[in-house]
Amino acid sequence: MTGAAIALLVAWNVTTTLLALMVLVRQVTVTLLFHFGRRGTSGLLVSDKSLPKVTVIVPAHNEERVLYGCLECLTRMDYPSDRYEIIVINDRSRDGTGAIADDFAARHPFVRVIHRPKDAAPGKPAALLDAINGSTSEILVFFDADYLPPPQIIRRLVAPFADPLVGATMGRVVPYNANANMLTKLLDLERRGGYVVDQEVRHRMSLLPQFGGTTGAVRRSALEAVGGWNTISLAEDTDLTYRLFIAGMRVAYVAGAECYEESPETWQVRYRQVKRWAIGHNDCLGRYFFATLRATRQPLMARLDAALVLLVYTVPSLVLLNLVIALAMPTQLGETWASLSIMTVSLTLFTGIGNFAPFYQIAAGCVSDGQRRAFSAVPFLFVSSFTSLLACNVGVLQLLKDKLFGITTQWDKTQRFRGSA
Amino acid sequence: MLNTLIAVVVYECLVALVFILCWRLVRQVDTRLPISTSEGPEQRLRSGPLTSGRGPQDTAGAHWQVFTFLVSAAVLVGVALSFSGTLADLRASLVASDTVFRTMDLDPQVMRLVLPVGQLALLLILFLLFRNSVLFPAIVVHLFLIVFCLLVSLVDPGRIDPARLTLVPIFTTNLVLLILTHGLLTLLFCRSPLELVGSVVLAAIAGTILALGTMVISLISSLLGGPLFFFQLYLVSAFGIFGLYFCVSSILLALWARD
Structure with missing residues (x-):
């Protein structure tokens, strides 16, 4: 050599x-x-009068095992019904997902279903874009179909939008199947470290908390200001987080907005999930690393931390x-x-x-x-x-x-x- | 040499046994977290600020924690050093007693390959048996590493011969990391005087583990050189020292911690 x-x-x-x-x-x-x-506060609840109109978007591709539970929770949400709608996207499902969604739409006037045709562009980001285009609300809230949101969560997620600089908010995700096996126990631990500590400190120190694409909300005008929803990226949530940051906006982490999710129970599923995140995240690294460091509207410490993340x-x-x-x-x-x-x-x-x-x-x-x-x-x-x-x-x-x-x-x-x- | 090999294998088996015991214990611990803001009329009407974090934030006074940190560090260092001295004598007698096996005509190169090839065989068996287990990715990575080390050693077999290495930097690095780990956990976990005493006892156990692990690294260094030695060094440091420390603290938490 x-x-x-x-x-x-x-x-x-x-x-x-x-x-x-x-x-x-x-x-x-x-x-x-x-x-x-210092122990901070994680957000105020807004009075009914000031609550904005929200659209909750639930993408569902072959989700018959979990969709019912999610919609049951969402239809019992503590939010004024005249300012609340749910859009379920039946994304080319081959199982009973569409029927479950239609059943909820028939029973609740604020539930709508978009059935995507078989030849529609594949992938969750493309499905989400269809729902975003089909809604008019200023605040868009996202939940994956396996999530079980508690009644207060949307009030909590929309509260930080009182600050005009907040472009997105993110809640805390809690695995409900933590006891299933050792893998789910460990993923539960990782979630605790990531949300309770890392996201919380990023929020408290005015750094950049991550918008995770689910259990989170986005301001439509902010989304449009940074070029809309990216349907090509495999980490469209990270992509949006960094575009908002570079444009001078903030992401708020709301510790009190907790929501149950299902953790992967086998290493194969976890492997594929992390692989997808790694591809999407590293794609964002290539696109936004230097732009993040040059984002002069943000404090230096926030830029350095966001680049490290x-x-x-x-x-x-x-x-x-x-x-x-x-x-x-x-x-x-x-x-x-x-x-x-x-x-x-x-x-x-x-x-x-x-x-x-x-x-x-x-x-x-x-x-x-x-x-x-x-x-x-x-x-x-x-x-x-x-x-x-x-x-x-x-x-x-x-x-x-x-x-x-x-x-x-x-x-x-x-x-x-x-x-x- | 045979004694050395047996001592290393016994140690690695003991570590594996502790991990298995800890796995069985931890598997039964209920770790589910109830949603704190989901139900209840008071939650529906609540409109004030929310305090982040859920659990009790009361901790033992900072001065007591700092005091415990210092005492723990002193105990850890003291036990590690004194126990290392005792183990050094044991190691010397272990090596000396190899005379018993001198009548057995064993090729030193073959002896050196017993440990890595044995681990390779074990990993291959686990690879076939544990395809659907959560342990499978860990098996794959370690299989890759040991195959890589064996291939690199094949390129230059002379490197398998042990070289004279000073173990002081390895011991010091592990000692500092262990003190930091234990200190940070003490700051977070210990709230009552009894728990602070528990922290000091755990520090003594950590010192013992460090001394034992370093002696095993020292035995391995007299057995192996090159990448194969460093692979063993990684195994002992990661699992035989820090892994064991976390297993012991985990067992204590699982059995006695009340939240």
């Missing part, structure tokens, strides 16, 4: 190591801010690649102090990032929820982190391949596990 090649490898290793370390340090800092910072689905690939290079290095370089140091750091990062990086956030989330015993599943975080590691790496490779050959990546629907309603 030539000296230049070795120098290049070492430079790559050092750069990516520093990047991964920054992500790691960020996670600990965020948790310390959460633990020691964009790297979340890239770090697993960097860490694995680092480890492979480091393991091979002594064969090329001999066991010098440099190669051994690189190996030790790479190994520590692989262990730290992969297995135990989020432990402190998760711990803070469990304590804040008053459920310290839930933290006891943390030794098995490696189970879900290796699923994510594999999925992220395959996702990055597929994105590169699709970009290279100009292929449009297909949407992959998440399988449901709930018994039929």
Whole structure:
């Protein structure tokens, strides 16, 4: 191996190591801010008179197992019925989804159903666009068909729109099937760390909370101002979050707006879900990383943090690649102090990032929820982190391949596990 | 050499056993979170500000937590260092007692390959048996890593021979990370004087685990070199030190924590 090649490898290793370390340090800092910072308020409830008209959009592709429960909750919502409508999008379903939606529409005047034809553009973003175009409300609220929203949630989600700079709001997602198996327990832990601590601190510190595409609301005028709904992206929620941010708007996280969801119960389903997120998120990284850093309408700290968050689905690939290079290095370089140091750091990062990086956030989330015993599943975080590691790496490779050959990546629907309603 | 190998295998089996026990215990813990804002007439009428976070925020006084952090760190370091000394004697006698096996004519290169090839065989069996298990991705990644390490070692077999490595940086890195981990958890979890005492006891256990893990790393370093050694180092650090620490704290939480 030539000296230049070795120098290049070492430079790559050092750069990516520093990047991964920054992500790691960020996670600990965020948790310390959460633990020691001022307890804020998570939103006011607006009086009936000031409530805006809202359209709740529920995309449903073969969702007969879960749709009934979701619509039951939505039709019992605590919101003035003259300012409330539900649009169910029966997206080319081959099961009883359309019939369930039609049944609700027949019983409730504020429920509408859009049946998408078989030749309609596939994918959730395209289905959502049809619903957005078919509604007139200023506030659009999104729920996936497996969600079970409580009666107060829409009031809570619309409250932050009193601030004209707020373009979107996001609630907290709580898995209802956390006890199903070890994977769902771990996903529950990840959710606690991500929502209770990370999203909360981002909101409190005026950074950029993520709009997650479900259990969230968007202001129509803000959506139009940033170019409308992106139907090509596999992470249309991340895409919108960053477009709003770059345009100088805010995303508000509403901790009190909690909603049940169904977590994947098998590693195969979780793998496909993370792979899809990794493709979409890394696509956004390519498009918005530098634009985020240059978004001068936002504070510097918010820009830096938002840029770091964009790297979340890239770090697993960097860490694995680092480890492979480091393991091979002594064969090329001999066991010098440099190669051994690189190996030790790479190994520590692989262990730290992969297995135990989020432990402190998760711990803070469990304590804040008053459920310290839930933290006891943390030794098995490696189970879900290796699923994510594999999925992220395959996702990055597929994105590169699709970009290279100009292929449009297909949407992959998440399988449901709930018994039929 | 055979003694060293047996000691490493016994340690790794013990770690696996603790993980299995912890898995069985944790599986029974109810971790579902009730929705706090869903039902009830008072919720429907509520219009004031909501306080973020659900649980009780009362914690032991900050000065007590800092005090416990310092005592825990001192106990962890003290136990790790003193136990390391005791284990060093044990390690020396373990290596010396290899004379028992001198009559057995075993090729050192073959002995060096027993551990990684044994792990490869085990991972292959798990790969076939656990296709639908949540453990499958972890098995795949470790299979990839061990195959990669074996291939790299094949390119230059001389690298399998152990090189003289100082274990001080490895011990120090793990010690610092363990103190930080334990300290952060103490700050978050300990609210009462009894829990603060529990934190100090856990620190002593953590020190013991660190000393034991470092001795095993030291044994492995006398057995293996190159990428195969670093793979073992990763396994012991990730699962045999931090994994064990989290298993013990997890068992304590699952059995005694009341929220």
